[in-house]
Amino acid sequence: MELTVLGGGIAGISAAYHARKMGVKATVYEARERWGGLLDHFMVGDFRFDYAVHFAFADDPELLRILKQTEHFVHSPEAYNYERGRWLKHPVQNNLYPLPAGEKVAAIKSFIERPEQKEVSNYCDWLIQQYGQVIAERFPMTYTRKYWTVPAEQLSTDWIGCRLYRPSLDEVLFGAMTDETPNTYYIKEMLYPRKGGFRTFLEPLAGDLDIRTGKEAVRINPEKKFVEFAGGERAYYDHLASSLPLPELIPMIDGSPPPVKNAAAMLWATSVGLVSLGFNRPAVTPYLWFYVYDEGMLPSRVYSPSLKSPDNAPGNCSSIQLEIYFSRKAPLQKSEAEIIEHALSLVERWGFAARDEVVAADFRVLPYGNVVFDLGMLERRRVVTGYLKSIGILPIGRFGEWDYLWSNQCFASGKKVEVLLAGT
Numbered sequence: 235m236e237l238t239v240l241g242g243g244i245a246g247i248s249a250a251y252h253a254r255k256m257g258v259k260a261t262v263y264e265a266r267e268r269w270g271g272l273l274d275h276f277m278v279g280d281f282r283f284d285y286a287v288h289f290a291f292a293d294d295p296e297l298l299r300i301l302k303q304t305e306h307f308v309h310s311p312e313a314y315n316y317e318r319g320r321w322l323k324h325p326v327q328n329n330l331y332p333l334p335a336g337e338k339v340a341a342i343k344s345f346i347e348r349p350e351q352k353e354v355s356n357y358c359d360w361l362i363q364q365y366g367q368v369i370a371e372r373f374p375m376t377y378t379r380k381y382w383t384v385p386a387e388q389l390s391t392d393w394i395g396c397r398l399y400r401p402s403l404d405e406v407l408f409g410a411m412t413d414e415t416p417n418t419y420y421i422k423e424m425l426y427p428r429k430g431g432f433r434t435f436l437e438p439l440a441g442d443l444d445i446r447t448g449k450e451a452v453r454i455n456p457e458k459k460f461v462e463f464a465g466g467e468r469a470y471y472d473h474l475a476s477s478l479p480l481p482e483l484i485p486m487i488d489g490s491p492p493p494v495k496n497a498a499a500m501l502w503a504t505s506v507g508l509v510s511l512g513f514n515r516p517a518v519t520p521y522l523w524f525y526v527y528d529e530g531m532l533p534s535r536v537y538s539p540s541l542k543s544p545d546n547a548p549g550n551c552s553s554i555q556l557e558i559y560f561s562r563k564a565p566l567q568k569s570e571a572e573i574i575e576h577a578l579s580l581v582e583r584w585g586f587a588a589r590d591e592v593v594a595a596d597f598r599v600l601p602y603g604n605v606v607f608d609l610g611m612l613e614r615r616r617v618v619t620g621y622l623k624s625i626g627i628l629p630i631g632r633f634g635e636w637d638y639l640w641s642n643q644c645f646a647s648g649k650k651v652e653v654l655l656a657g658t
Contacts, residue, residue, distance in 0.1 A: 241477030243271020245631030248648025512594030
């Protein structure tokens, strides 16, 4: 018996790792020339940048044990927000202190008058119910258009979980009167490797697994049980797990029904444009990461790789990375040169650094960023994943399961192969 895994990110590595623990042979096929997926990194000169911001946290003892095999820093999740020239602690709804008095009064009155019993039919309704009209419209609805690339009215609430903090009136009032507020982030500490970037955390998992890179799957025949790769090579399988994005996976399966193809084609995700900047001086920003609400500013989120670990930058240097989200609903309409110029102007506007202190600049795109939970998505996903189950393919990972999974949840997703393999 053998497990074949498509995709060498954390979910695929986890699947093969857990198969091996059960004594089952497992082979991972990855299209890129390096395994790691979104948890890999790239170099710009001597500066290391992850593929967007990544930190590790886990309540699974097994994963925590694996993470702690790597020497690491422990960071406190102290995020900030930039809006209209002000820096506010995160989450904004608990930290209105920097706002002018009149704006705070309007926000608090709206919070008190929020329609707690209103029926919730979309994310917009939920935001107004939780925070009131003023806070909802000024902050999360604005951020939604930047991060999710559609208005809140077009999203469901199925993805929220613990991601958005729901304060009491006392917390809102307290945070409007002082900046000495407690940290209410949904995790208490975050881990990051001392050396080598986030991918280093996966090395104990990958170990001596059979991971074959440069293998782009182009066709799957579920009857004869083979995967065909670009160039014509085939791999026959007993069991197949896939972390490939569902809109790409379904068209390559022989005989997939039109309703399933249609459902898969209607699933969509955001893409991420990454602007990575290196500076010839240390600590250009005091913020480990922050969110940007102004719609005239392209980035939604910014973080500092060199604050995560000094190993990510040369000596006496520092770095930041800006994340710009776009999609087929809201295409990116600026050139690479225009985007980098925009980023440099923001660095100056935020008071981080002068242009002549920038010694490395890079722009690249991640085709898949976040799964979008637009209205009706869950039913379309159910059609697709139900079909995969019927033909013996186990979907795993953020884009295989088509869910808003963190890295620890992707690890758990790969572990689902234990149930698959135990039944044979």
